Every structure is written in structure tokens, then in C-alpha cells.
Amino acid sequence: MTKPIIHMEGIKKHFGNVIALNGVTFDVTPGECHCLLGDNGAGKSTFIKTMSGVHKPTAGSITFEGKPLEFGSPRDAMEAGIATVFQDLAMIPLMSVTRNFFMGREPTKGRGIMKRFDIDAANEICMEEMRKMGINLRAPDQAVGTLSGGERQTVAIARAVYFGAKVLILDEPTSALGVRQTSNVLSTIDRVRAQGVGVVFISHNVRHALAVGDRFTVLNRGQTLGTAVKGEITAPELQDLMAGGQELAQLEGSLGGTI
Amino acid sequence: MATDAPAGNDERIKAESFATKLMKRPELGAIGGVILVTVFFVITADSAMFTLSGIMNFMTPAAQLGILGIAAAMLMIGGEFDLSIGSMVAFAGMIFGVLVVNMGLPLVFAIPLTMAAAAAIGGVNGSIVIRTGLPSFIVTLAGLFILRGMSLVGLKIFSGGSTQLRGVRDAVEGDPLLTLFSGDALSGLFTWMASVGLVETFRNGAPKVPGIPVEILWFIALALIATYVLLRTPVGNWVFATGGDSNAASNSGVPVKKVKISLFMVTAMAAALVAIITVIDAGSTDARRGFMKEFEAIITAVIGGCLLTGGYGSAIGAFFGAIIFGMVTIGLTYTNFDQDWFQVFLGGMLLLAVVFNNVIRKRVTGER
Ligand SMILES: Nc1ncnc2c1ncn2[C@@H]1O[C@H](COP(=O)(O)OP(=O)(O)O)[C@@H](O)[C@H]1O
Ligand SMILES: [Mg+2]
Numbered sequence: 196m197t198k199p200i201i202h203m204e205g206i207k208k209h210f211g212n213v214i215a216l217n218g219v220t221f222d223v224t225p226g227e228c229h230c231l232l233g234d235n236g237a238g239k240s241t242f243i244k245t246m247s248g249v250h251k252p253t254a255g256s257i258t259f260e261g262k263p264l265e266f267g268s269p270r271d272a273m274e275a276g277i278a279t280v281f282q283d284l285a286m287i288p289l290m291s292v293t294r295n296f297f298m299g300r301e302p303t304k305g306r307g308i309m310k311r312f313d314i315d316a317a318n319e320i321c322m323e324e325m326r327k328m329g330i331n332l333r334a335p336d337q338a339v340g341t342l343s344g345g346e347r348q349t350v351a352i353a354r355a356v357y358f359g360a361k362v363l364i365l366d367e368p369t370s371a372l373g374v375r376q377t378s379n380v381l382s383t384i385d386r387v388r389a390q391g392v393g394v395v396f397i398s399h400n401v402r403h404a405l406a407v408g409d410r411f412t413v414l415n416r417g418q419t420l421g422t423a424v425k426g427e428i429t430a431p432e433l434q435d436l437m438a439g440g441q442e443l444a445q446l447e448g449s450l451g452g453t454i
Numbered sequence: 455m456a457t458d459a460p461a462g463n464d465e466r467i468k469a470e471s472f473a474t475k476l477m478k479r480p481e482l483g484a485i486g487g488v489i490l491v492t493v494f495f496v497i498t499a500d501s502a503m504f505t506l507s508g509i510m511n512f513m514t515p516a517a518q519l520g521i522l523g524i525a526a527a528m529l530m531i532g533g534e535f536d537l538s539i540g541s542m543v544a545f546a547g548m549i550f551g552v553l554v555v556n557m558g559l560p561l562v563f564a565i566p567l568t569m570a571a572a573a574a575i576g577g578v579n580g581s582i583v584i585r586t587g588l589p590s591f592i593v594t595l596a597g598l599f600i601l602r603g604m605s606l607v608g609l610k611i612f613s614g615g616s617t618q619l620r621g622v623r624d625a626v627e628g629d630p631l632l633t634l635f636s637g638d639a640l641s642g643l644f645t646w647m648a649s650v651g652l653v654e655t656f657r658n659g660a661p662k663v664p665g666i667p668v669e670i671l672w673f674i675a676l677a678l679i680a681t682y683v684l685l686r687t688p689v690g691n692w693v694f695a696t697g698g699d700s701n702a703a704s705n706s707g708v709p710v711k712k713v714k715i716s717l718f719m720v721t722a723m724a725a726a727l728v729a730i731i732t733v734i735d736a737g738s739t740d741a742r743r744g745f746m747k748e749f750e751a752i753i754t755a756v757i758g759g760c761l762l763t764g765g766y767g768s769a770i771g772a773f774f775g776a777i778i779f780g781m782v783t784i785g786l787t788y789t790n791f792d793q794d795w796f797q798v799f800l801g802g803m804l805l806l807a808v809v810f811n812n813v814i815r816k817r818v819t820g821e822r
Contacts, residue, residue, distance in 0.1 A: 247705075270709065281705055338819055340818065
């Protein structure tokens with residue numbers, strides 16, 4: 196197996212007296228989609244935030260391309276080549292799509308004191324990347340606040356794909372999407388993975404995960420319940436793990452397998 | 455199932471007219487305000503108001519306020535307030551006075567030192583806001599009192615008991631940097647225009663307006679620079695992002711803390727610039743300098759289209775906001791109205807601007 200791009204070992208994260216993560220180990224290799232599954236409140240978002248430099252882990256170590264690394268800020272993680280679609284999207288409604296797309300990483304032209312934001316190039320790239328995701332923007336200077344939830348999500352994903360040089364993290368990208376956009380996102384994951392990027396895909400929808408995932412790690416109450424490889428685990432088994440092995444199996448039986 | 459539009463043209467999109475686009479610009483209200491106020495004074499005021507010397511008359515106070523207003527607008531777009539800028543004018547004025555009068559330093563040292571002191575205090579304000587996470591409103595309200603008090607106490611110490619420090623004019627007399635910070639610029643041009651009959655002259659042939667007061671040039675230059683930075687540089691994008699949602703901005707890699715601290719420093723330096731210009735002009739400095747200017751600067755920014763919640767606004771808007779301010783303050787003296795209508799007018803403008811901005815914001819975000 197190829198070496199992991201990023202390896203997280205025994206990550207713990209405490210918020211005051213709340214233990215959000217209690218020793219999570221996780222890694223991503225180039226060209227794979229590693230799914231992180233878990234119920235609401237399991238600690239998935241907290242975990243990927245330690246991966247993208249938002250939170251400093253209380254304990255545990257991060258190894259990036261074989262070297263120990265500490266991210267001081269989200270900027271550090273981005274510069275290392277990690278791009279994230281946060282669950283709350285990190286978008287600013289009052290700003291235009293282009294300005295959101297390039298927020299923090301604006302393309303420039305000119306040099307020295309004449310170095311300036313290359314808005315034309317930015318608009319062009321932004322429109323093009325959005326088109327690749329199947330969305331035609333009215334205008335690149337349209338405010339993000341005027342977009343629908345799904346369109347916003349798509350902008351956030353397009354942005355991360357564009358900047359995600361080595362690792363792409365998607366925190367529940369499909370939960371607000373319609374059928375067509377969901378399949379768009381899943382095929383985008385497939386495309387990006389084929390380019391050798393390691394994808395971390397968070398979901399609590401087992402079907403979406405099984406559709407693209409290569410490996411599956413289940414998180415429950417801040418701890419990993421183990422990692423399974425594609426083909427070695429079935430949807431009901433994953434579902435059970437996510438629920439912490441509770442009576443979900445019975446429940447599902449009575450619902451006729453619709454979950 | 456709903457069909458998605460094919461690539462290319464989306465039939466569900468109405469073409470946006472130029473007027474709709476214009477309606478979304480933050481400075482629209484301020485430009486409308488300037489037109490309204492101009493019309494009002496053209497009708498009610500003595501025609502002397504709109505001669506060249508009349509225009510310089512209201513542009514000078516507009517410029518002094520506008521320098522503060524533009525900085526306040528940038529800070530407000532970045533999501534913060536600074537209520538201490540008025541007191542900062544007094545404090546920086548005191549520092550500047552002490553440097554040139556008591557210590558006898560030339561402007562080439564006194565000005566950078568004054569700026570550095572102001573920037574340091576602005577930096578402290580910003581760091582406190584960021585470290586504590588408290589609203590800047592309350593942190594800088596404390597600054598308002600502390601700096602005003604320190605100016606009073608300091609002036610008494612340095613002037614031997616008075617709250618005024620005199621002798622600035624003599625101290626800076628003949629300094630080579632003086633023309634940048636005081637008097638009229640482009641006087642050659644105005645003399646020439648007088649000689650060819652382009653501008654009004656006195657009987658002896660000298661132009662009635664000897665030149666453009668330097669603060670007006672500073673005001674215009676700063677408005678242009680601020681607009682350029684906000685709209686055409688990465689830093690400008692960071693300012694909007696920081697004010698729009700500092701958490702989202704930070705998660706997207708914007709150095710939010712640096713942006714905020716820098717904005718506080720710039721605001722304090724704008725106050726110091728106003729202090730230097732007005733202290734040289736008056737020839738002395740006193741503890742009441744800049745009194746209430748923090749509110750006027752914030753009103754200027756709001757009339758200019760800044761949202762109190764941050765993330766939206768314009769430096770050009772603040773530029774026009776300051777001109778409205780200057781026109782109303784000075785303009786009333788050209789009319790038969792009681793000058794004390796000024797405050798009523800101001801309050802009315804502010805209220806109108808806030809309501810208007812709110813509507814604009816909803817249009818921009820498509821909020822329903
Ligand atoms: N900043 C925070 N402060 C305190 N508790 C937090 C914070 N962030 C997350 N938590 C807690 O950590 C737990 C895991 O949250 P989260 O990672 O968002 O779960 P998930 O994304 O799996 O739904 C929750 O119990 C949540 O309340
Ligand atoms: Mg989450």
C-alpha cells in the first residue's frame with residue numbers, strides 16, 4: 196500500500212470538560228477516498244478541524260508526508276495542500292461568488308506596490324470551475340447570499356477542489372443536496388481521486404459513502420470503532436457500527452430497510 | 455423532475471439592468487445625499503456658497519472629518535468600531551506638540567514619531583479586542599476616556615498647568631515638510647488661472663482662492679487609496695471577509711487577527727494625521743481637540759453605506775458622507791435658518807442612511 200499523505204495518531208480534543216475526541220487514529224493515502232462515518236455529535240467535524248488547522252489537538256500527533264507537523268492556523272494547512280469544505284461552508288453571504296471562491300488566496304497580477312487582485316482572471320476561473328460542477332452562475336459578482344443552499348454547497352466544493360492539491364476534506368457535502376447535485380459531488384470525488392488526491396469524505400449517509408469510498412472509518416462518541424475496506428463490509432453492518440451497535444438493526448427491520 | 459438549464463444560457467435568469475446593478479452599490483445613498491443636499495442649498499443658500507471660495511470653505515471641514523471617516527469606514531467594513539479616534543486626535547496632537555515645541559524636533563522626526571505612537575495605541579486597542587473577544591464598542595469606549603484624560607493631564611504637565619500647548623507655529627516655521635501638512639497647495643496653478651481669468655481675483659489680480667488647502671488633497675488621495683485597496687487588492691478582500699464573518703474568513707485562510715489589528719492601527723494613524731494638520735493650522739493644541747469626532751466619523755461611514763454589522767460598505771461612500779457633513783455644517787451659515795438645525799439634520803440623515811442601507815443589504819443578499 197502507498198504511504199499516507201497525512202497520518203493522524205491518537206488525536207484527542209477537549210473543549211473545557213467536554214471530551215469531543217478521545218484518541219482517534221486516521222490516515223489518507225493518495226488517490227483514495229477514505230470515508231469518515233458517524234452519527235451526529237460523534238466528533239467528525241471536530242476531527243477534520245484538527246486536520247485542517249482550525250483546532251489544535253489536545254493530544255496526539257500529525258504526520259504529513261512522513262514528517263511530524265503542527266498546523267498553527269487554517270492557512271498553514273492550506274499551504275501544505277489541504278483544502279476543506281466545512282460543514283458550515285465558510286462562505287460570506289454579502290460577498291460575491293468570486294470573492295468567496297478566492298477568499299484568502301486571491302490571484303494577483305503586477306508586482307511590488309502595483310500587485311493587485313486579478314479580478315478578471317478570478318472571475319473567469321470561478322465561472323469555469325462552477326461550470327465543471329454543473330452550475331451556471333448568473334454572474335461571478337452575484338452575492339453568495341442570493342444562491343440556494345445547494346448552489347452554495349457547490350461553490351464551496353468547487354473552491355476546495357480547485358485548491359485541494361493533496362488532500363480534500365468534505366464535511367457532509369451531500370446532506371443539503373438534491374439527487375442530481377449529489378451524484379455530481381460523488382462523481383467529482385471520483386474525478387479528484389483519480390488525479391491522486393486523497394479525499395476525506397464525511398457523511399452519515401451510508402449509501403453515499405459506499406458509492407465512492409475505498410475505506411470506511413466509523414466514529415462513535417469521540418472514538419474510532421475500526422476501519423473497513425471496500426467490499427469487506429455491508430451497508431447494514433456500517434449502519435450498525437455508526438449507531439454503536441444499538442437496536443438499529445431491529446428498528447430497520449420494522450421500517451423495511453429504508454434507512 | 456425539474457429540468458436543469460443546458461450549459462450556456464440559463465433561461466431562468468433575467469438580464470440585470472444597469473440601474474439594478476447601480477442600486478446594489480453601497481455608496482449610492484451617499485451620492486444621492488450629496489445631490490439632495492446640493493439642491494437644497496442651491497435653493498435656500500446665498501449663491502456665494504457655490505463659488506470656488508465657498509466650496510473650499512465647506513470642503514476643508516469635510517476633509518478633516520473625511521480622513522477620519524474613511525478610516526472608520528474601513529474599520530467598520532472589517533467588523534469593528536473605534537470610539538477612541540476623537541480622543542486620539544487630542545492625544546496625538548499633544549504628542550506632536552510636545553515633540554515640536556518642548557523637544558524642538560523637526561517635522562521629519564516629529565511626524566513619524568507621532569504616527570508611530572498612534573499606531574501603537576491602535577494596535578493595543580486591536581489586540582485587546584481580539585484577545586478578550588469583547589465588542590470593540592466597549593473596549594474603545596474605555597479608550598475614549600483614557601486618551602481624553604491622558605491628553606488633559608499630559609498637556610498640564612508639558613505646558614506648565616494649562617490645557618493648551620502654544621508655540622507650534624513658531625516651532626515649525628520654515629520646516630521643509632511644512633508644505634505637505636499645512637497651507638494651500640497648487641498656488642502656482644491658481645495664480646496662473648487668475649492671470650488668464652479662469653478664477654475670480656481680488657482687485658490687485660491675486661486669486662481669491664490662493665490654492666487648495668492641503669487637507670483636501672489628503673482627503674481625496676486617501677479616498678482613492680482606500681477604495682483601491684478595498685476593491686482591487688487581496689487585503690481588501692480580507693477586510694470584507696473579516697467583517698462579513700470572521701470565523702468563515704479565518705477558516706478560509708484569511709489572517710483575521712492581522713487584518714483587524716492593522717485596521718485599528720490605520721484608524722489611529724488617520725486620527726494622528728488630522729491632529730498634525732489641525733495643530734499646525736491652529737498653531738497650538740488643546741485637550742478638546744477632536745471632541746465628538748468619533749461619532750461624526752462613524753456617522754460619515756454609515757451615511758457612506760457601511761453596515762454596522764460589518765462586511766459591507768465603501769470608502770468612496772464615506773468620502774461623500776463627509777462632504778454632506780461639511781456642506782450641512784457650513785451651508786447653514788449661508789442660509790436664513792438657525793444654525794442649530796444642524797444636529798437635527800444630522801440625526802435625520804443618519805436615520806435615513808441606516809434604513810436605506812438595510813434595504814440595500816436585503817437586495818444584495820436577496821434576503822426575502
Ligand atoms: N467549540 C466547541 N466547544 C465545545 N464543544 C464542542 C465544540 N465543538 C464541538 N463540540 C462538541 O463536540 C462534540 C462533537 O461535535 P462535532 O464534531 O460537531 O460532531 P459531528 O460533526 O460528528 O456531528 C459535540 O458534542 C459538540 O457539542
Ligand atoms: Mg459535523
